[in-house]
Amino acid sequence: MRFIIVLIGVVLFACTPHKEESNPVNDFPSNSNDLATKVAIDTADLLDFHYLINSVGKIQSPSSIVMRCERGGIVENVFVEMGDAVSKGQILLKLNNENLLLEREKAELKLNQAELEFDNVLLGFPSLTSKQKLKQDSLMVRLRLGSGLREAELALKEINLKIKDSEIRAPFSGIIYDRKISNGSYVNSGDELLSIYQKSPLLLIVTLLENEALLLSKGIKVEVKPTGFAHQKVQYGYINYINPNVNEKGLVEVGIILPSPGKELILGMNAEATIKVPNGKRLLVPKNAVVIRSGKEVVFTLEEGLAKWNYVQTGVDNGVKLEILEGISPKSVVITSNNLQLAHDAPVEVEKP
Template sequence: MFKKSFLLIILTIAACGKENKTSQEEEIQLKVVSKGTSVEVVKVSDSVFNKQLWVNGKIEAVKKAELRFQASNQLSSVKVANGDYVKQHQIIGVLENSLLKNNMQKATIELQKAQNKLAAEKINYGKQNITPSILKNLEIKSGVIEARNNLERAKIEYDQTFLKAPFSAIVANIEKREGDYIGTADAFCTVINPNALEVSFAVLENEYQFIAKNQEVEVRGYNAKQKSFKGRITEVNPLVDENGLIKVTATIIDKNTGLLDGMNVKILINHPLHNVVIIPKSALVLRSNREVVFTIENNLAKWNYVEIAGENSDSYAVKKGLKGTDTVIISGNLNLAHNTKVIAE
């Protein structure tokens, strides 16, 4: 009996201790609730908001040309390789031209002979009596004009064996090798000016309002390590195609971009929205499938239905439901209700 009584006393003491501990925890929780839920807040204001539109595009070279020889013959030498940078008028390739070079030298000699004959005709005629019309007749008679034309033709034919860069550019698409025969219809290479680029892209017809001529855009490659570059819209085609798309062209403003002709890129278009309230994305929550933002007034959370005008990577533009003087709750707002006590941290 003594053992049983002792055990009963111990169990009673333990139960009382557990009850006291539970009461203390509940009391602490009640105190926390009574003080309010801890939240983070931020002050908002009316401002200009850049609504962002991302589209895909393709880089195109403005100064790009396929080069062909003006004569047909065996390729004597190739002066550059694909990817090389060449300056304007730099020689890219040369055709076999030994015979044409010989013709030019022969024409030079024939011209010298004709000039010597002309000099003798002038002496015989008397230099003081030679008028411009007489001089022309003497040049025809001596063969100077014919020899001069023959030399000019020989030089043109010789020069046509040299292919030169029409502008400073990067060389691409060289496929011929020394010794290959190449005709006037065969493209020897393509030259591309890397600092004269544009990007073409398309927008949906309901996005037409976001673009305008001379508007700045941002161009980014798909490689995460690539920088972004500035562009400016130069053309907006005023037609909608069968797919509901509008073609747009923008010039790349920056130089030495490393972008290549034909490269796929992303284009960011910022469309400014005026007289809107900008909030962080974390301030927006959903209640019954409606967009809600909680503001704080006198340490109470206030429930506000809002209407979103646009968004970018980290913010929303609110056109209805908030004032520019409001303070919004940006954390601890997932389980809030209207008039919940809150503590701003």
């Protein structure tokens, strides 16, 4: 009985067909009777490749200053609002200076009295006939000091400087922000009044990984737009500096100048920078031309109406295009849609644009 069972087992094993090792291409056999699959196509070309680096940072101004009070007093008039554009030298606000004007009158009176006293003193020195020519003469200097003229001149000059400080003027043309005072406010010396920044150019500061920063150089063109505004107009800048220091987080600071920022970009705004780093010519295909089949990267090419399966080796990508290191040749027509389930030698039909 045991012999019969063993014999039956041997016969069954001999009659069972053996499965050959599968070929990934044969996993999807062609069928010439199938209807043609509609596909989109593109061309594998040797093109200038740009490595894309994206980062988000904040808009700053290379020229921004906090205006502070030089002396204490009451704010008499504020002539600007936040967001106002001002010109260099324009009066921004004025402190009450009634007391200073009174002090100036007194100083002018003392100066007149000192000049009279000085003229009387000169009567005793007929040789000193020209005060202008001999102003630096040692005797003349002593006489001016003795008459009180020099002291009166300095006192008036000091009062005029204080009156000048009561008018706060724009140090450069720019935009007003962070106004902290209003009419009637009392301020002390050193208090913040308002701030002003130069509208053009602006500076976008971003931080990049050190391996990304090493790809950059000054002058590379950069696309910039505010974050969260998908349809916002793209503005252009260029890399102004690359800080030669990696911080504790492994990041490098990069400054991007925006020479002609539009009104959409304002101080402190979050903005996204897209940096296109030139990286030579590469054989490129659209990213959606590459599919994963049997764990490997595959590109289907179009040849005489049939889809041809090609194993490829890919390199870098920039989010849009993908580098092909080997597997297809330049000018190959590659299939970019409906290629996930295509079979080798499957009939295809190119969709009209």
